[in-house]
Amino acid sequence: MAEPTQIAELVSLAALTPHTTELVLRPVERPLSFKAGQWISLQLPIGDHPPLNRAYSLAEPPSETGHLTLVFDHVPGGKGSGYLSSLKPGDRIPVSGPYGHFVLPDSKPQHLLLIGRYSGLVPLRCMLRSLAGQGSLPSSTLIAQAPTTSEQLYHEEFMTLAASQSSFRYLPFVSESPENNAETMDVIKQIAGNGRQVTPMIAGVKAFARPLRALLMELGLDRREVKLETYD
Ligand SMILES: Cc1cc2nc3c(=O)[nH]c(=O)nc-3n(C[C@H](O)[C@H](O)[C@H](O)COP(=O)(O)OP(=O)(O)OC[C@H]3O[C@@H](n4cnc5c(N)ncnc54)[C@H](O)[C@@H]3O)c2cc1C
Known part of the structure; x- marks a missing residue:
């Protein structure tokens, strides 16, 4: 079930390829539990009617650090991805989730x-x-x-x-x-x-x-x- 919105602090931002960035967030208020394949929503303080909500899939399964790892590609002129690229460690963003049903089947698949x-x-x-x-x-x-x-x-x-x-x-x-x-x-x-x-x-x-x-x-x-x- 999705948790209420909370603040997450940006731990790091690193280039994975020339046009993609890995972003690591730390939820400040409580850990967020999720399944591999799910996504979270970032509420970005930009756009004509802020917040601008953007969805990002989690790139790493849950870990003891509680960190949330996301990866985004730089959409030319994209408001959300452009804003995320400008962030610095320590910056804070409201996040909510997890969301989504794109998760592994419960039983072992044949292939x-x-x-x-x-x-x-x-x-x-x-x-x-x-x-x-x-x-x-x-x-x-x-x-x-x-x-x-x-x-x-x-x-x-x-x-x-x-x-x-x-x-x-x-x-x-x-x-x-x-x-x-x-x-x-x-x-x-x-x-x-x-x-x-x-x-x-x-x-x-x-x-x-x-x-x-x-x-x-x-x-x-x-x-x-x-x-x-x-x-x-
Ligand atoms: C469930 C879900 C999970 C998502 N997970 C990720 C993720 O893990 N990584 C990620 O980079 N994005 C992800 N997205 C897309 C993300 O939410 C944004 O839409 C994306 O970053 C573009 O936002 P923008 O404001 O920069 O661009 P906008 O100004 O909204 O421009 C969007 C346009 O850019 C093009 N485009 C190029 N790359 C993308 C892309 N990756 N996603 C959407 N449109 C794209 C499309 O043609 C679209 O018309 C996810 C979306 C959903 C719905």
Whole structure:
């Protein structure tokens, strides 16, 4: 259940790629418990009618520090992401949450198919870290799309995970536009075609996520079986 709004203090801000930033917040009043895949809302003191509410997925599972790790991409001219980039350690922001149902299934899936584009990888990374923290990963594939090679979020981390966990496959692709999904679609057909049992979870902007859900439905999955987290 979502907690009431409270103040969080900015602990750190660090570049992950040339156009993405990791932001670590510390809730000041009480710890916030959440599940991997969920998001929080930041109430930013900007815009024509402040606050401007912006949602950000949690990038790290809950930890003893109680810190909340978020990652955002710098939207050109974006009010929310522009404001977040200007923050300094010690600055304070009202936050609420956690929210969302984009979480791992309760029972072990036959094959977990995680598909994300760019900052859409954030909740998927949180899930993978949560699963890895519990021991070995279930049979799983991560299809990760980035706009350029220099913007491949968590690329090294996912490579290392795939090298250490034989049940996990990491398939990175680069595509400038979220609509240009031909390679991703081919791989999805290979993995989910011929009636194979998969649990798909897709995150990113609608132009990326929706055609992939449509493809999975063409391959025989029910709409409700395809979990989607769209950002715009
Ligand atoms: C449930 C949920 C979780 C989210 N989690 C994250 C997250 O972990 N990291 C993150 O960077 N963003 C996330 N977002 C998006 C975030 O809330 C903001 O919409 C985003 O930062 C853009 O806000 P802005 O004010 O800077 O841009 P705006 O001025 O609102 O411009 C938005 C436009 O920028 C484009 N755009 C480019 N990148 C994004 C993006 N990442 N999200 C939305 N629109 C984008 C879209 O085409 C859209 O039309 C999430 C959104 C939702 C609904």
